[in-house]
Amino acid sequence: xxxLSFQGMPDYxxxxxxxxxxxxxxxAGMLILAKGxxxxxxxxxxxxxVVSLAISGLWAQSPTLVEKSDRASRLMxxxxxxxxxxxxxxxxxxxxxxxxxxxxxxxxxxxxxRKREAAVEFEKAVKLDPRNMTALxxxxxxxxxxxxxxxxxGPLEKVxxxxxxxLDAEEALAEARLALNQFKASAEEFQNLSHLSPSDPNVWxxxxxxxxxxxxxxxxxxxKIAPGSAYWLDLAAESRLGTQQYFSAFYLYxxxxxxxxxxRGVHNALAEIYRRTGHADWAVIExxxxxxxxxxxxxxxxxxxxxxxxxxxxxxxxxxxxxSPESYYWRTHAYNRLALDAYTRLAELPxxxxxxxxxxxxxxxxxQYIEAAKHWExxxxxxxxxxxxxxxxxxxxxxxxxxxxxxxxxxxxxKANPESPELNYFLGDVLLKSQKPSEALPFLNKATLKKxxxxxxxxxxxxxxxALGQADKAIPHLKAALSIDEDGSLHYQ
Numbered sequence: 001x002x003x004l005s006f007q008g009m010p011d012y013x014x015x016x017x018x019x020x021x022x023x024x025x026x027x028a029g030m031l032i033l034a035k036g037x038x039x040x041x042x043x044x045x046x047x048x049x050v051v052s053l054a055i056s057g058l059w060a061q062s063p064t065l066v067e068k069s070d071r072a073s074r075l076m077x078x079x080x081x082x083x084x085x086x087x088x089x090x091x092x093x094x095x096x097x098x099x100x101x102x103x104x105x106x107x108x109x110x111x112x113x114r115k116r117e118a119a120v121e122f123e124k125a126v127k128l129d130p131r132n133m134t135a136l137x138x139x140x141x142x143x144x145x146x147x148x149x150x151x152x153x154g155p156l157e158k159v160x161x162x163x164x165x166x167l168d169a170e171e172a173l174a175e176a177r178l179a180l181n182q183f184k185a186s187a188e189e190f191q192n193l194s195h196l197s198p199s200d201p202n203v204w205x206x207x208x209x210x211x212x213x214x215x216x217x218x219x220x221x222x223x224k225i226a227p228g229s230a231y232w233l234d235l236a237a238e239s240r241l242g243t244q245q246y247f248s249a250f251y252l253y254x255x256x257x258x259x260x261x262x263x264r265g266v267h268n269a270l271a272e273i274y275r276r277t278g279h280a281d282w283a284v285i286e287x288x289x290x291x292x293x294x295x296x297x298x299x300x301x302x303x304x305x306x307x308x309x310x311x312x313x314x315x316x317x318x319x320x321x322x323x324s325p326e327s328y329y330w331r332t333h334a335y336n337r338l339a340l341d342a343y344t345r346l347a348e349l350p351x352x353x354x355x356x357x358x359x360x361x362x363x364x365x366x367x368q369y370i371e372a373a374k375h376w377e378x379x380x381x382x383x384x385x386x387x388x389x390x391x392x393x394x395x396x397x398x399x400x401x402x403x404x405x406x407x408x409x410x411x412x413x414x415k416a417n418p419e420s421p422e423l424n425y426f427l428g429d430v431l432l433k434s435q436k437p438s439e440a441l442p443f444l445n446k447a448t449l450k451k452x453x454x455x456x457x458x459x460x461x462x463x464x465x466x467a468l469g470q471a472d473k474a475i476p477h478l479k480a481a482l483s484i485d486e487d488g489s490l491h492y493q
Contacts, residue, residue: 065094072104081112099128103135110138115145126155133159133166141172149179167197174206183213194345204346205358211339214316215332222328230260231329237269238336243367246273264293264304303330312338353382353389360392369399387413395426403434421451429460437467448477455480 068087075084088105095101106121119142125135136155143152153176159169174189187210193203222232237252250273257266267290274283298305303326306315312334319331343362349355360375376393383389394409410427417423428443441464447457458480465474 065091072108076104076108076111081108084108085112085114097128099125099132099135102128103132103138106135106138106142110142115142118142119146133162137166137169137172140169140176144172144175144179147179149176152176153180167193171197171200171202171206174210178206178210178213181213183210183217186210187214190342194342198345199349201346201349201352201355201358204342204349205362208339208342208346208362211335211342215335215339218328218332218335221323222325222332225323225328226325229325230256230263231325233259234263234266234269235329235332241269241273244276246277249273262293264290264296266290267293303327306330307333307337310337312341351378353379353386356382357389357392360396364396369396372396373400373402387416391423391426398426398430398433401433403430406430407434419450421447421454421457424450425454425457425460428457428464432460432464432467437464440464441468452480 068091072084072087072091075081075087085105085108088101088108092098092101092105102121102125106118106125109115109121110118119139122135122139122142125132126139129135137159140152140154140156140159143149143155152172156169156173156176159166160173163169170189171193174186174193177183177189178186187207190203190207190210193200194207197203219235222229222235226232233252233256237249237256240246240249240252250270253266253270253273256263257270267286271283271286271290274280274286296304296308303315303319306312306318307330315334316331316338319327319334346355346358346362356375356379360372360379363369363372363375373393373396376389376396379389380386380393390409391413394406394413397403397409398406407427407430410423410430414420414423414427424443425447428440428447431437431440431443440460444457444461444464447454448461451457458477462474462477462480465471465477
């Protein structure tokens with residue numbers, strides 16, 4: 001079961017961030033894909049065709065502009081996007097308010113990583129031609145990449161409505177709705193896409209996240225009307241079991257059992273904990289106790305019977321109009337199983353960079369960092385030069401206490417991006433965990449100077465000063481990081 005949140009919703013806006021996908025070749029003068037999006041090359045190119053760079057008559061009168069246009073196209077094809085930006089700016093100055101040139105400038109900026117500037121150009125292209133579905137789609141996906149799903153929603157809805165067969169628009173729209181916690185709508189979108197594009201790993205991952213969100217919402221409603229009930233305790237225990245927190249899960253299951261001895265499934269869950277912790281003989285006893293419970297009376301307990309029969313969609317729909325603890329309990333169970341089914345379909349896909357990245361994210365969410373590291377390792381084999389994958393692998397390794405390998409990766413990444421506050425923090429934190437506070441100090445200092453609001457860096461810097469016996473220097477950093485002090489250690493220090 002995916003872990004439930006007990007202190008707020010997960011950050012779904014970041015769910016798709018950091019993913020990499022194979023780049024696509026494109027003919028000179030044609031649209032290229034916005035970096036980081038999931039669009040399929042052949043379909044995008046066939047749908048959008050060639051962007052007209054200017055009015056042909058004007059083009060014919062200016063061989064210099066034609067030459068510049070051809071050069072910009074070649075630069076784009078060669079992946080030299082920063083150089084292409086400069087030329088497209090010159091072309092836009094020579095022929096202002098030309099939708100095609102504005103669009104190509106936006107694409108060059110987007111692919112060079114300057115997404116904020118790219119969004120400005122796509123906005124201009126849309127104003128020049130409000131019916132330009134290409135500009136609307138790229139505007140929406142660029143806002144998604146910027147983490148501004150609310151701004152992405154309008155353009156993407158227009159494209160999806162105008163071009164109902166455009167799977168890329170539908171997928172991007174589903175992601176926007178997921179990021180905005182519109183889980184029911186995103187689940188419907190991803191469910192439809194799963195039939196149309198079953199080999200797309202992002203669809204199954206998005207569907208799983210959507211059902212996770214619906215499960216969380218249902219659980220939150222249960223917590224409001226029946227906190228501490230047997231239903232609440234059982235779901236909380238199942239969440240702990242899913243993240244291998246066996247002691248906590250066992251304790252919660254026992255509490256649920258005390259409050260509702262006839263609650264079916266608890267003995268089986270306890271048996272599973274016993275098996276995983278090396279007590280197979282005790283597991284047999286719990287399994288036998290489960291068999292002795294009376295079966296559900298489907299005339300009175302239809303939701304449970306639907307769940308046992310695997311009718312998860314029907315159960316969720318039937319419970320939609322109910323507001324009892326029992327209905328929220330079974331609805332949460334149903335959404336959890338639907339999420340699990342989606343993740344299972346993801347895991348069954350052939351290995352690829354995209355699949356391994358998403359599997360790594362899923363294991364990270366479950367706090368299974370060793371498994372996550374294995375998937376990041378597999379992803380690197382497909383994309384050996386991808387810095388994002390390397391960074392995520394290093395983070396996972398640092399959480400598995402493989403500090404030496406994590407340090408090597410962070411040092412390598414920092415050579416290419418020495419001013420990154422995140423990388424300086426990660427390397428400094430690994431050095432601190434390796435009992436090398438004096439080596440950690442300059443990196444953590446740099447991280448906090450570059451990004452003072454980066455609270456994890458403030459916390460690590462405080463601990464570094466304490467390790468060096470400089471408590472007076474630690475105090476301001478301890479105060480800055482108190483809001484993220486989950487275990488009370490910063491308050492204590």
